[in-house]
Amino acid sequence: MAEARAAIRRGEWTTHTSGLARDHVQGNVVILPQALAGDFLRYCQRNLKPCPVLAVSEPGVPGLPALGADIDIRTDVPRYRVWRRGELVDEPTDIATHWREDLVTFVIGCSFSFEQALLDAGLAMRHIDQNRNVAMYRTSIPTAPAGPFHGPLVVSMRPLRAAAAIRAIQVTSRFPDVHGAPVHLGDPALIGIRDLGRPDYGDAVDVMPDELPVFWACGVTPQAAIAQARPDFCITHAPGSMLITDLLNHQLASF
Numbered sequence: 001m002a003e004a005r006a007a008i009r010r011g012e013w014t015t016h017t018s019g020l021a022r023d024h025v026q027g028n029v030v031i032l033p034q035a036l037a038g039d040f041l042r043y044c045q046r047n048l049k050p051c052p053v054l055a056v057s058e059p060g061v062p063g064l065p066a067l068g069a070d071i072d073i074r075t076d077v078p079r080y081r082v083w084r085r086g087e088l089v090d091e092p093t094d095i096a097t098h099w100r101e102d103l104v105t106f107v108i109g110c111s112f113s114f115e116q117a118l119l120d121a122g123l124a125m126r127h128i129d130q131n132r133n134v135a136m137y138r139t140s141i142p143t144a145p146a147g148p149f150h151g152p153l154v155v156s157m158r159p160l161r162a163a164a165a166i167r168a169i170q171v172t173s174r175f176p177d178v179h180g181a182p183v184h185l186g187d188p189a190l191i192g193i194r195d196l197g198r199p200d201y202g203d204a205v206d207v208m209p210d211e212l213p214v215f216w217a218c219g220v221t222p223q224a225a226i227a228q229a230r231p232d233f234c235i236t237h238a239p240g241s242m243l244i245t246d247l248l249n250h251q252l253a254s255f
Contacts, residue, residue, distance in 0.1 A: 005068075005244050009075045014093050016133040016202075016240030017078060019125075022116045025178070025249055026242035027054050027067070027107035028219030029077055030226070031095075031235040034059045037104040039147025043225060044108065046144035050153055050221035052109040052177045054245075060101035068246040073105045079238035081223070086230030095235055103235075108219045109178035110242050111156050113249045117171050123164050132203035133240035134158070136218050140192025141183075143221060148229035155183060155215040157196065159207040165214050172216065177252045184215040191215065201239035 004021040007013040017026055032040055037056075044051035055066045057073070064071045075094045082090040082098055092098070111134070115125055127134045134156045141153040160168055165185055173181040184191050196213060197204045201220055207213050220239050237243065 005071075005076055008078050008244070009072070011093050014078050017242045017244060018112055018115070018134055018240060019128040019131075021244045022119070023248055025054070025245045025247035025252060026110045026112040027245060028110050028222070029073065029080075029235075029237040029243050030106045030108065030222050031073070031103050032106070032231065033100070033233060034102045034104050036147070036231055036234075040106065040149055040222075043143075043146035043149040043222070044106070046146055047221065049179060049183065050143065050217035050219060052179065053106060054109050054177065055107045057105040059104050062099065062105075064105065064107060067107060067243070071243070071245070073243070074099050077237050077243050078241040081236045081238050083226060083231070083234050083236070085232055086227050091238055098235060107243060107245075108222065109252075110219050111179050111216050112242060113178040113252060114172045114175045116249050117175065117253075118168055121167055121171050123160065123168055123171075126159060126205045127203065130205060132205060134202050135196070135199040135204055136201035136220050136239060137188070137193045137215075138200045138224060143225065148231070149222075149225040151221070151224040151228040153183070154200070154218040154221040154224055155191070156202070156218040157199075157213050157215050159205065159211040160214050161211055165212050168214060174253045176254055179217045179219070182214050182216050185212050188213055188215075
């Protein structure tokens with residue numbers, strides 16, 4: 001974990017973190033001006049499945065001591081996205097030049113954290129095997145709005161045979177702080193996904209004839225809400241490029 005985060009901080013790792021530091025909790029990142037932080041916190045509270053909050057910083061403080069003593073949110077994510085009025089304007093590998101004293105950081109649970117439990121249960125993750133980012137899709141399922149924040153539920157997809165899908169439901173239900181059990185499995189059209197081969201974020205993987213696509217709520221959902229809210233300024237992680245914390249995945253298991 002320390003080596004992985006140090007490599008990210010030095011700019012030596014600038015891509016997705018799926019399969020990296022597998023025992024450690026990873027987090028989605030949203031950084032907003034303090035004036036919007038209250039509305040965003042309510043949005044997360046109303047949409048716990050895609051937006052389980054692991055930590056919130058003090059305004060202007062780049063540290064997150066609850067997640068790691070030496071974390072500096074300005075440098076410790078492989079790639080960021082900088083948004084102005086809902087438009088993507090930059091994808092830097094550090095945000096020191098964008099930092100402001102009124103910024104509040106939210107770290108939201110990530111499905112990468114339950115993947116180790118799935119692997120430990122003997123369930124292969126195709127995107128890890130193929131060294132790809134997980135496939136993520138915008139759905140037709142709306143989230144509950146709060147202030148200016150609203151938008152569709154975003155899901156991540158992993159193809160599994162039926163028996164493995166049942167086991168995956170059992171395993172991931174133990175991890176509500178990192179999205180918990182799937183929200184859908186089977187026909188993607190039922191949740192508004194037209195083509196599994198064209199994910200909105202991440203990389204496509206093959207779904208074999210004897211497999212079901214299994215969909216989990218995804219921490220990229222806030223990025224869809226931000227695109228709708230169009231705040232004057234905010235920063236997120238690039239999809240798949242997570243903050244690696246000092247927490248261990250098993251610490252988040254509810255039973």
